Amino acid sequence: MKTYTSIVAALLALGAGAAAAQPADPLPSWNDGASKKAIVAFVERTTTKGSPVFVPPAERIATFDNDGTLWAEQPVYVQLFFALDRVRALAPRHPEWKEKEPFASLLKGDVKGALAGGEPTIAQIVMATHAGMTTDEFDAVVRDWAGKAKHPKTGKLFTEMVYQPMLELLAYLRANGFKTFIVSGGGIDFVRPFTERVYGIPPEQVVGSSIKTKLEMADGKPVLMRLPELNFVDDKAGKPVGIHQHIGRRPIAAFGNSDGDLQMLQWTTAGSGARFALIVRHTDAEREWAYDRASSIGRLDKALDEALAKGWTVVDMKKDWKTVFPGAPPDVTEPKD
Amino acid sequence: MKTYTSIVAALLALGAGAAAAQPADPLPSWNDGASKKAIVAFVERTTTKGSPVFVPPAERIATFDNDGTLWAEQPVYVQLFFALDRVRALAPRHPEWKEKEPFASLLKGDVKGALAGGEPTIAQIVMATHAGMTTDEFDAVVRDWAGKAKHPKTGKLFTEMVYQPMLELLAYLRANGFKTFIVSGGGIDFVRPFTERVYGIPPEQVVGSSIKTKLEMADGKPVLMRLPELNFVDDKAGKPVGIHQHIGRRPIAAFGNSDGDLQMLQWTTAGSGARFALIVRHTDAEREWAYDRASSIGRLDKALDEALAKGWTVVDMKKDWKTVFPGAPPDVTEPKD
Numbered sequence: 001m002k003t004y005t006s007i008v009a010a011l012l013a014l015g016a017g018a019a020a021a022q023p024a025d026p027l028p029s030w031n032d033g034a035s036k037k038a039i040v041a042f043v044e045r046t047t048t049k050g051s052p053v054f055v056p057p058a059e060r061i062a063t064f065d066n067d068g069t070l071w072a073e074q075p076v077y078v079q080l081f082f083a084l085d086r087v088r089a090l091a092p093r094h095p096e097w098k099e100k101e102p103f104a105s106l107l108k109g110d111v112k113g114a115l116a117g118g119e120p121t122i123a124q125i126v127m128a129t130h131a132g133m134t135t136d137e138f139d140a141v142v143r144d145w146a147g148k149a150k151h152p153k154t155g156k157l158f159t160e161m162v163y164q165p166m167l168e169l170l171a172y173l174r175a176n177g178f179k180t181f182i183v184s185g186g187g188i189d190f191v192r193p194f195t196e197r198v199y200g201i202p203p204e205q206v207v208g209s210s211i212k213t214k215l216e217m218a219d220g221k222p223v224l225m226r227l228p229e230l231n232f233v234d235d236k237a238g239k240p241v242g243i244h245q246h247i248g249r250r251p252i253a254a255f256g257n258s259d260g261d262l263q264m265l266q267w268t269t270a271g272s273g274a275r276f277a278l279i280v281r282h283t284d285a286e287r288e289w290a291y292d293r294a295s296s297i298g299r300l301d302k303a304l305d306e307a308l309a310k311g312w313t314v315v316d317m318k319k320d321w322k323t324v325f326p327g328a329p330p331d332v333t334e335p336k337d
Numbered sequence: 338m339k340t341y342t343s344i345v346a347a348l349l350a351l352g353a354g355a356a357a358a359q360p361a362d363p364l365p366s367w368n369d370g371a372s373k374k375a376i377v378a379f380v381e382r383t384t385t386k387g388s389p390v391f392v393p394p395a396e397r398i399a400t401f402d403n404d405g406t407l408w409a410e411q412p413v414y415v416q417l418f419f420a421l422d423r424v425r426a427l428a429p430r431h432p433e434w435k436e437k438e439p440f441a442s443l444l445k446g447d448v449k450g451a452l453a454g455g456e457p458t459i460a461q462i463v464m465a466t467h468a469g470m471t472t473d474e475f476d477a478v479v480r481d482w483a484g485k486a487k488h489p490k491t492g493k494l495f496t497e498m499v500y501q502p503m504l505e506l507l508a509y510l511r512a513n514g515f516k517t518f519i520v521s522g523g524g525i526d527f528v529r530p531f532t533e534r535v536y537g538i539p540p541e542q543v544v545g546s547s548i549k550t551k552l553e554m555a556d557g558k559p560v561l562m563r564l565p566e567l568n569f570v571d572d573k574a575g576k577p578v579g580i581h582q583h584i585g586r587r588p589i590a591a592f593g594n595s596d597g598d599l600q601m602l603q604w605t606t607a608g609s610g611a612r613f614a615l616i617v618r619h620t621d622a623e624r625e626w627a628y629d630r631a632s633s634i635g636r637l638d639k640a641l642d643e644a645l646a647k648g649w650t651v652v653d654m655k656k657d658w659k660t661v662f663p664g665a666p667p668d669v670t671e672p673k674d
Contacts, residue, residue, distance in 0.1 A: 203585030
């Protein structure tokens with residue numbers, strides 16, 4: 001007759017056997033190559049007990065740029081598509097826009113002409129469409145839009161134009177005790193309504209640019225009004241500032257795709273111990289877009305030089321990724337197994 | 338011979354028995370009474386599956402004021418003791434302070450005279466002691482100070498003057514899937530170095546007042562310099578703004594002790610579904626301090642009226658708490674069991 005102890009031992013052995021079985025590849029959309037190898041090596045070195053560069057779970061902070069790093073940013077940032085849709089939606093309430101630039105051109109469909117004024121014009125459009133309502137109202141507007149707005153070229157929802165390999169990377173890091181944050185140059189309140197659903201990142205783990213808000217009473221209830229006044233620009237040298245303000249400690253891994261992320265990558269890698277910096281390089285004109293040093297959106301120039309000089313991981317989208325978007329068929333040039 | 342199945346069933350039954358045993362009281366330092374009952378009822382209503390006001394774990398956000406809510410704030414805020422110690426430590430580098438107010442009075446030991454100028458004077462002292470160094474340097478200074486600075490009246494470390502019942506409450510909420518945040522009127526970078534050790538709250542879950550920082554290069558490495566310029570005041574109407582900026586969603590429970598917390602409590606309770614607001618009332622001159630409507634530190638006046646009118650939970654420190662500080666003997670007027 002088997003003893004209680006021996007049965008328990010047998011059960012434990014069964015469990016150990018299951019755990020020892022080869023785990024499924026956590027990054028199935030990544031081709032085997034230097035990028036995937038570098039990611040896995042970093043995670044294993046920092047999370048294996050006894051490793052000389054072991055990092056306690058509380059300090060496993062990983063920060064991700066959004067536009068061009070987690071989702072597509074061409075031909076213009078998704079938030080600009082949102083702003084243009086809002087101009088059309090709000091036009092009936094603003095009859096004066098028919099005569100006033102840049103709104104008049106936008107409403108006639110001349111986006112290129114409207115945006116010829118550059119940054120100040122874009123700021124004007126953003127303030128006109130992102131302020132003048134409560135935070136709850138803006139949240140509802142973004143949720144509604146994100147649930148239906150489609151990319152003009154692909155016909156996909158914008159929220160479907162996220163990168164499958166990066167979704168796997170986020171999940172892989174979290175499965176290894178990392179806390180994942182978005183650190184976006186885009187508006188913090190524009191991305192928060194969908195980061196949890198799309199990336200598994202809750203709103204409190206999103207850092208971004210913002211306009212000011214002010215507490216007011218409306219019908220006896222407190223509301224936060226969104227003011228047409230810049231609060232913080234979370235881009236370039238602003239990214240380490242935003243990270244410090246929101247997170248309060250230095251990431252050990254950071255992920256970007258453009259010169260706007262350079263300072264975040266420098267700040268991250270300047271800490272002691274094991275550090276990881278990765279740049280997504282857009283090299284795939286067929287499945288996504290190909291652009292770098294000369295692009296006005298997501299320019300990758302100085303950060304590419306520094307990545308190459310310092311040996312940061314540079315992902316070649318065309319070579320490193322089996323799949324770009326969720327649900328897309330794997331690239332047939334890659335062997336399937 | 339027992340079958341494998343029957344052994345497994347027996348093991349499962351053992352486990353079920355253990356789980357069904359009466360759990361230990363999660364709030365042992367709270368006397369049984371209306372406050373404790375209200376806390377437990379709220380947690381059970383919002384976390385029991387099938388409850389009409391069940392809240393998914395991701396939305397279980399609880400925000401806590403720090404000064405006077407989680408630790409003592411008398412006779413003046415802990416951060417002011419820190420600033421005064423820094424004036425003394427920095428004096429050798431500032432010979433001009435011997436002639437310049439408020440520093441001259443401070444260095445002669447005349448704190449009351451030095452602070453007679455009120456808020457602008459305090460701001461001047463804070464800027465002189467909190468800016469002009471990197472974020473890493475400031476972090477090290479605070480860590481060092483928090484590890485040794487003692488309260489002039491009790492002789493305890495300031496970090497030991499935290500409220501044992503509130504530590505239990507934080508742990509109880511977290512054990513029930515709540516994410517706990519500090520939302521302090523004090524400096525975010527002053528409290529972050531010890532919130533994880535003292536409260537179990539990581540730096541990324543701290544909201545507070547701040548001065549501006551700027552990315553600079555020092556010896557080829559990026560640093561964040563602390564500038565003598567106000568960035569954000571996380572007090573009164575600023576608390577909902579800070580909560581929105583950092584957390585991006587409305588808390589379902591908020592805990593404060595003074596009029597500085599009123600807007601946070603209003604903002605929290607104005608949301609739909611079950612909401613919880615609690616005020617710690619300082620009624621215990623013997624074990625802590627007794628103060629409310631007339632106090633210049635931690636004034637509780639308007640918020641007390643509103644709490645009473647709206648039925649928020651008002652903790653009577655003297656009656657509701659068996660113990661105030663960790664390690665202190667329980668109040669002998671209360672029966673021990």
